[in-house]
Amino acid sequence: MxxxxxxxxxxxxxxxxxxxxxxxxxxxxxxxxxxxxxxxxxxxxxxxxxxxxxxxxxxxxxxxxxxxxxxxxxxxxxxxxxxxxxxxxxxxxxxxxxxxxxxxxxxxxxxxxxxxxxxxxxxxxxxxxxxxxxxxxxxxxxxxxxxxxxxxxxxxxxxxxxxxxxxxxxxxxxxxxxxxxxxxxxxxxxxxxxxxxxxxxxxxxxxxxxxxxxxxxxxxxxxxxxxxxxxxxxxxxxxxFMDRTPIRLGLAKERDVALTVTSTIVSENKNYYICDAGSKILSSDTGGHGKNNIEGFGLVFPMNTYPDTSKNLLLEKLSEEHGFIVKNKNTKLNIGDKIRIIPNHACAVVNLVNTLYLVKGDVFLKTISVSARGKSI
Ligand SMILES: Cc1ncc(COP(=O)(O)O)c(C=O)c1O
Missing domain, CATH: 3.20.20.10 (Alanine racemase)
Known part of the structure; x- marks a missing residue:
């Protein structure tokens, strides 16, 4: 297992x-x-x-x-x-x-x-x-x-x-x-x-x-x-999958979201925890159709408290391979910790990877191929 x-x-x-x-x-x-x-x-x-x-x-x-x-x-x-x-x-x-x-x-x-x-x-x-x-x-x-x-x-x-x-x-x-x-x-x-x-x-x-x-x-x-x-x-x-748009509209809860990105805290500074998920896996989308009405680029949950919303943090900024998670007194993260991120726009995330990892709770089941990925014409 x-x-x-x-x-x-x-x-x-x-x-x-x-x-x-x-x-x-x-x-x-x-x-x-x-x-x-x-x-x-x-x-x-x-x-x-x-x-x-x-x-x-x-x-x-x-x-x-x-x-x-x-x-x-x-x-x-x-x-x-x-x-x-x-x-x-x-x-x-x-x-x-x-x-x-x-x-x-x-x-x-x-x-x-x-x-x-x-x-x-x-x-x-x-x-x-x-x-x-x-x-x-x-x-x-x-x-x-x-x-x-x-x-x-x-x-x-x-x-x-x-x-x-x-x-x-x-x-x-x-x-x-x-x-x-x-x-x-x-x-x-x-x-x-x-x-x-x-x-x-x-x-x-x-x-x-x-x-x-x-x-x-x-x-x-x-x-x-x-x-x-x-x-x-x-x-x-x-x-x-759902994502932050139906959550923002009150049409879904965090616990309904089927697609998350897992990431590792790789560094930190005064203001931010830095994780290894950036725009190349989360996309820079701030919601569908360019509506730009979602704050930041993802909701961050420590692995062991997902999807408890009282413990979540905001992924505020992205580089290509780095995410900037705003530090907050309620939730402490350490370098090496794994996190789960609810992305702004799940469709844009899928378009960036060849493989999805199917899980049941905390257990990995198998990989799924994104078969029509890269079919741009
Ligand atoms: C023509 C058309 N139909 C259906 C949909 C599905 O909408 P949604 O992504 O909100 O599920 C889209 C999404 O962009 C669309 O462009």
Whole structure:
């Protein structure tokens, strides 16, 4: 039996019980609300965790990158939504070929005439069929049609009338919930997304164009909301691990967080304990979507008191290979001590390592490969 105390640092730990509990909780929530769950795998990029999600009842997965999606299509996931506006022919063709080979139902999103024409051209040239979600901006101001843009109806009609294309529905990401002050506000952002998609669906269907699916997704939105009304699927990703954003919003407790970084105190000075986890393992992220509303770069727990919040310290600054932990009278650390860190943004941490260390309590179980790591295209 190997104790986590005996593992070299810095490494990324995933607590199996917490991971499974988070997966099950979200699945139960979706089941109870009558919506499908299509988790975003950019959080874990791991076949092992995707399998746990599918086994629990997910209908498929969501991916951002075409090469990331390819890993999961080849792995045998039978339904994948590429929730990123692809505007390059090669990516679209490669994915369609792969999906056909592996009998995978593939959905694209589109938020421009250029994107639509690119998907259409590939499908017409290769005689591939494709399903397209129209991406709608519900307040993040990133991608997506403005819901009031007349082009939405026009695009819906063009897709509907195309021989090779099918309108899958409307898709939105209420990522503005990352900037919410509390759970109530996060719920408000999610409700707004639901309302916007419902109203648009109604307008489009008045023109006799069916809008089968309404898809929204974010961890804060999904955790904060009970009823999703006309929504047919949700796509949270981060919920499998959680991190300081759901904690900050009051949507999760420190004890719910499944992913931590272990580190060793390697030095100290007047103000700081210095640990061996820096920006190369924790990332410099201060919360999703650049919202910059989390203080410092991680919550630090002495190994033996994790996750007791009365003993935690703040990781205030980062160098590449060093973390600066603010000294405090309540919690004394010594050089050589091991610590556990709850990171600001778990998805960004996973993206920095090849391997996750699965643990049960304080016992190391096995390693998990971050299979889709480095799939940047
Ligand atoms: C399009 C899309 N859907 C779903 C998600 C999942 O959201 P979260 O990371 O909050 O779970 C994201 C996250 O960035 C996203 O961009």
């Amino acid at each position: 190997i104790h986590i105390q005996d593992l070299e640092t810095p490494i990324v730990l995933v607590d199996e019980d917490k991971l499974k509990a988070n997966i099950l909780r979200m699945q139960k929530k979706a089941d109870k609300a009558g919506v499908y769950l299509r988790p975003h795998i950019k959080t874990h990029k791991s076949k092992y965790i995707a399998d746990l999600q599918m086994k629990a009842g997910a209908i498929g997965v969501t991916a951002s990158k075409s090469s990331e999606a390819a890993v999961f299509i080849e792995h045998g996931i039978r339904s994948v939504t590429l929730a990123y506006p692809l505007v390059e022919r090669r990516k679209i063709r490669r994915l369609l070929e792969l999906a056909k080979l592996h009998i995978c139902q593939l959905n694209f999103i589109c938020d421009s005439r250029y994107g639509f024409d690119t998907i259409k051209d590939v499908c017409h040239q290769s005689r591939f069929e494709a399903a397209i979600f129209l991406k709608i901006d519900v307040g993040l101001n990133r991608c997506g049609f403005d819901p009031d843009n007349k082009k939405v109806l026009k695009m819906a009609r063009v897709i509907h009338n195309d021989k090779y294309l099918r309108l899958a529905g409307l898709l939105a990401h209420e990522g503005n919930s990352y900037g919410a002050e509390n759970a109530k506000k996060a719920r408000k952002f999610c409700k707004n997304a639901i309302q916007v998609l419902r109203a648009l669906k109604y307008r489009i269907e008045q023109e006799y164009i069916p809008v089968p699916d309404l898809s929204i997704g974010s961890t804060p939105g999904a955790l904060a909301t009970k009823r999703f009304r006309a929504i047919t699927e949700i796509r949270p990703g981060n919920y499998v």
